[in-house]
Amino acid sequence: MNFPLDLWDISLWIAVTAIILLVTSELLAPYSEYLGDFVIDKTRMRLAALLLGAAFMVTVLIRVVMPP
């Protein structure tokens, strides 16, 4: 009963997700009509993307300080 992902897997996942989020928040039109009934706050999405980017940097630092 162990968590199947190691730090490197999570780091990779975080990096990919951060890129997707950043691109989405940039491309998202300011008018919600393009998204139909689905409304999302662009600035908060970008904030989440930046936080994920920072989290990725932290995982890289951990890898540097404590190599496997």
Place this chain on the structure above:
Amino acid sequence: MTSNASSDKTKKKTNNEKSQQATIKILMETAENLQKENEILKRKTLKSQRTPSGKIGFVLLTIGALTLIGSVVSSNTVLAFIGLGLTFWGALFLFSRPIKFVRGTLLDSTAVSSYTTIDRMVEDLNYKGKPIYIAPYPREAYLPEYMKGLKEMIVFIPAEDITTMPTMEEMAKKQFLLKNPKGICITPPGYGLTNLFEKELRTKFTQMNLERLCSSLPNIIVKNLELAKELEINQENDLINLKIVDSAYKDLYSTEKGFKSIHSIGCPLTSAIACALAITTAKLVTIAKDAASPDLKTIEVWYQTLEA
């Protein structure tokens, strides 16, 4: 004979006064009723148009958490990735759910009652003058208690086109009906928006000049508040030209609604800009002319500044 004539005159005068009072009472009641209707409509629209992003967020979060637990039990890497992804997107949808966002259609439906009321008042009182935006005193300026009314932004709708301005004493009394010169004083429909612009700009309009206002307002309206797709303000002597593309309030200009006051007072957005211009220039501002394209996509307004 002369005493009969004078008594007739006084009777007529009292009758006139009574009818005027009755009209004002009716107008006040109509305004109150319309406001109540407006509140009910607001609640109904909000109820029927709730954003579904919250529900999606909860569903994703639950499925993601279950998948993560499944991945731990079965030690499956693929399941763990799926679980992480679902949990993350679920949390993101809940986090980025815009609680304060409302549909654009709600904006003009809430403004409709105000314009109907203004139209009714002006028509009933048979006022033909052009509304004039009068800049208030700066909030930080010291004024004696009885003059505090001067710190509020007002629009003066005169009974006749060519008229003198009301005196400071009259404006300070915060009266609705003014007798000399004849007219009414109302709060501009865009006054609330003007305060919002100041908040977004993090400065006061009194501390800005016209050039800075013309360059910074489009940014706030288009990018921050998203009230229009494009906005341009150009200054030509005492005329200021405003061009708005795809305004959030464009439907108020439709001929179906047929508001007369919208062309003299302006929609909430153009009214807010008129307030900002009046405060910045410390001059009187009127809407000289306005034009809307047939599809209402482009709205042009010409403001005129007048010396107080």
